[in-house]
Amino acid sequence: MRVASINGWQDVQAEVLRRLHERLWKPGDLLPSEADLAAEFGCARTTVNRALQAIADEGLLERRRRGGTRVVVNPERRATFNIPLIRLEIEQLQREYGYRLLKRRQQRPSKAVRERMLVDAEASIVSLRALHTADEKPYVLEKRWIDLAVVPAAADADFSVQSPNEWLVEHVPFSGGDLVLSAQSASDEDAEALSCEKGAALFMAERRTRNTQDATITVVQLVYAPGYRMAIDL
Amino acid sequence: MRVASINGWQDVQAEVLRRLHERLWKPGDLLPSEADLAAEFGCARTTVNRALQAIADEGLLERRRRGGTRVVVNPERRATFNIPLIRLEIEQLQREYGYRLLKRRQQRPSKAVRERMLVDAEASIVSLRALHTADEKPYVLEKRWIDLAVVPAAADADFSVQSPNEWLVEHVPFSGGDLVLSAQSASDEDAEALSCEKGAALFMAERRTRNTQDATITVVQLVYAPGYRMAIDL
DNA sequence: GTTGCCAATATGTTCATACATATTGACTTT
DNA sequence: AAAGTCAATATGTATGAACATATTGGCAAC
Numbered sequence: 404m405r406v407a408s409i410n411g412w413q414d415v416q417a418e419v420l421r422r423l424h425e426r427l428w429k430p431g432d433l434l435p436s437e438a439d440l441a442a443e444f445g446c447a448r449t450t451v452n453r454a455l456q457a458i459a460d461e462g463l464l465e466r467r468r469r470g471g472t473r474v475v476v477n478p479e480r481r482a483t484f485n486i487p488l489i490r491l492e493i494e495q496l497q498r499e500y501g502y503r504l505l506k507r508r509q510q511r512p513s514k515a516v517r518e519r520m521l522v523d524a525e526a527s528i529v530s531l532r533a534l535h536t537a538d539e540k541p542y543v544l545e546k547r548w549i550d551l552a553v554v555p556a557a558a559d560a561d562f563s564v565q566s567p568n569e570w571l572v573e574h575v576p577f578s579g580g581d582l583v584l585s586a587q588s589a590s591d592e593d594a595e596a597l598s599c600e601k602g603a604a605l606f607m608a609e610r611r612t613r614n615t616q617d618a619t620i621t622v623v624q625l626v627y628a629p630g631y632r633m634a635i636d637l
Numbered sequence: 638m639r640v641a642s643i644n645g646w647q648d649v650q651a652e653v654l655r656r657l658h659e660r661l662w663k664p665g666d667l668l669p670s671e672a673d674l675a676a677e678f679g680c681a682r683t684t685v686n687r688a689l690q691a692i693a694d695e696g697l698l699e700r701r702r703r704g705g706t707r708v709v710v711n712p713e714r715r716a717t718f719n720i721p722l723i724r725l726e727i728e729q730l731q732r733e734y735g736y737r738l739l740k741r742r743q744q745r746p747s748k749a750v751r752e753r754m755l756v757d758a759e760a761s762i763v764s765l766r767a768l769h770t771a772d773e774k775p776y777v778l779e780k781r782w783i784d785l786a787v788v789p790a791a792a793d794a795d796f797s798v799q800s801p802n803e804w805l806v807e808h809v810p811f812s813g814g815d816l817v818l819s820a821q822s823a824s825d826e827d828a829e830a831l832s833c834e835k836g837a838a839l840f841m842a843e844r845r846t847r848n849t850q851d852a853t854i855t856v857v858q859l860v861y862a863p864g865y866r867m868a869i870d871l
Numbered sequence: 872g873t874t875g876c877c878a879a880t881a882t883g884t885t886c887a888t889a890c891a892t893a894t895t896g897a898c899t900t901t
Numbered sequence: 902a903a904a905g906t907c908a909a910t911a912t913g914t915a916t917g918a919a920c921a922t923a924t925t926g927g928c929a930a931c
Contacts, residue, residue: 411914424812424849436881447916452882468882469924477725477806482816483717491711572711576658582716584867586820586840604838606820615658633818645884670911681886686912702912703894874931884921891914899906 409444415454418444423463423474434464434472484635486582486610488568489545489625493537501536504563505596509551516548519611520619527551529558531567534596541597543631546624553618568623571612577620580612584633587626597628606631643678649688652678657697657708668698668706718869720816720844722802723779723859727771735770738797739830743785750782753845754853761785763792765801768830775831777865780858787852802857805846811854814846818867821860831862840865 409415419440422428434440437455441448455472458464466472493500512520512528520528531547547567549557560570571577587593587607594601606627612620643649653674656662668674671689675682689706692698700706727734746754746762754762765781781801783791794804805811821827821841828835840861846854 438881448882449884449917450915452884453914455882466882467924468922469880471881477722482720486716488711576660578658580871582869582871584818584840584869585865586838586861586863588838602836602838604820604822606818627820629820631819635816635818637814637816672911682912683887683914684885686914687884689912700912701894702892703910705911872931874929876927876929878925878927880923880925882921882923885919887916887918889915891912893910893912895908895910897906897908899904901902901904 409446412450412453412457415440415444415446415451416457419454419458420463423458428474430474430476430478432474434474436471482635482637484633488572489535489543489566490569493535493542496537498537499539501539502566503534503536505532505534507531507562509558512548516622519609519622520548520550522550522552522619531562532592532596533562533566535566541599541628543628544593544596544626546626547621548623549621550619553614553620567621571621575620576614577612578615579617580610582611583609585609589626589629593626597626599629603629605629606633608633643680646684646687646691649674649678649680649685650691653688653692654697657692662708664708664710664712666708668708670705716869716871718867722806723769723777723800724803727769727776730771732771733773735773736800737768737770738765739768740764740766741796743792746782750856753843753856754782754784756784756786756853765796766826766830767796767800769800775833775862777862778827778830778860780860781855782857783855784853787848787854801855805855809848809854811846812849813851814844816845817843819843823860823863827860831860833863837863839863840867842867 437448437451440451490500508530529549533545535542589603608625671682671685674685742764763783767779769776823837842859
């Protein structure tokens with residue numbers, strides 16, 4: 404007997420994963436039915452189901468009713484990573500976190516901002532610039548725009564002590580959004596705020612957050628100081 | 638009665654999510670026990686369990702035995718994204734995919750490569766440079782190193798017709814790895830291969846792939862042409 | 872041959888029950 | 902007080918049974 408002892412669904416998952424890695428079941432292959440596997444492993448079909456579901460969620464298996472369970476051909480690696488609060492990210496590096504509000508204006512959106520936020524020209528927007536530092540050194544420049552029509556309370560919020568991100572997390576329920584990562588050359592503004600050369604290669608994350616009614620709450624550009632690396636576990 | 642009809646676990650999940658978004662249950666709050674919720678929703682505890690597990694997997698709830706289910710304080714947004722084959726990524730943009738092997742050498746690793754691959758100086762490494770094009774224009778420069786001790790077959794593989802990535806996916810079972818995203822200034826080599834200015838800001842993804850024995854199979858640096866944006870759904 | 876229908880089948884999901892396990896908190900002992 | 906003990910409790914998980922649902926493939930009607 405190959406299988407030492409299959410008790411829980413995690414054991415089933417481990418065994419199935421082993422067979423996948425060993426290429427005993429190759430990409431494109433059809434797996435035995437849940438019932439057969441349950442019989443082989445000596446457990447309930449429910450248990451096998453749980454295990455296969457978990458693997459399918461990871462993207463390694465494809466399951467269809469009546470069609471059975473199939474090994475995915477191009478196992479697209481799916482990475483999941485967290486987007487922490489900047490403060491926590493810095494503190495986790497054992498460095499001292501600092502925050503400074505550089506600029507705050509309330510205005511009509513420019514064309515560029517309108518496109519990013521999907522709002523019209525009459526919208527009232529709070530525009531912010533803030534710098535997060537690690538051990539007194541510039542870590543990331545935060546450029547943020549908040550739609551006052553969606554978050555009226557932002558007009559009176561004091562962003563000089565608490566970063567917009569933390570304020571928003573605390574005060575506004577949000578649901579979805581999207582994230583775009585890119586590389587940008589440092590503009591004059593970036594270079595001054597981050598104390599780096601103009602034209603330096605900067606890592607940028609732009610994030611749009613929507614509420615449950617699908618209205619844009621806020622858009623933020625995080626422009627990191629040169630040398631920043633975003634690590635992701637696979 | 639607020640709840641129209643709770644049949645399946647997805648309904649329970651939706652209702653719980655609604656209450657989280659509405660801040661009926663605030664960050665830090667303790668939820669009612671599974672049994673209580675099951676009673677309220679008129680379904681089995683198993684069903685509630687399934688729903689809460691799913692939400693916890695998304696990172697919005699924290700569950701501990703005996704401790705109950707708690708709303709996470711800082712709902713770290715967790716993003717999941719796929720890392721497609723470059724060919725598929727380009728084809729999905731409705732552009733014509735092209736591939737060209739620029740250089741191939743078999744050598745001892747340099748110090749930089751040793752650090753990245755965690756191998757010693759006597760290792761035998763296949764070093765590759767390849768260019769992926771979209772509509773004939775440079776899309777991404779692939780710099781790859783393969784450890785022949787781990788993948789002997791790579792010595793005889795013909796990478797002039799098939800990209801290393803696709804060859805590896807087909808021939809080598811792998812399990813884990815890590816990924817680092819960053820911004821880099823274009824080196825002379827980068828500028829020439831990607832037909833861009835030297836010093837331009839380039840988006841780079843560096844990926845290390847390990848096999849089941851935790852040995853480094855391959856390290857790849859993907860240096861994208863200027864303007865590349867990596868989009869991620871949240 | 873083409874179309875339409877039906878039965879077989881594999882996964883999806885619910886349910887009640889039972890037991891496992893971690894953790895809390897009260898109570899007891901030192 | 903401090904430390905140890907133990908029962909109560911909420912989640913974690915297994916099970917068998919049942920029904921739901923999608924999909925396949927064959928058979929029949931046209």
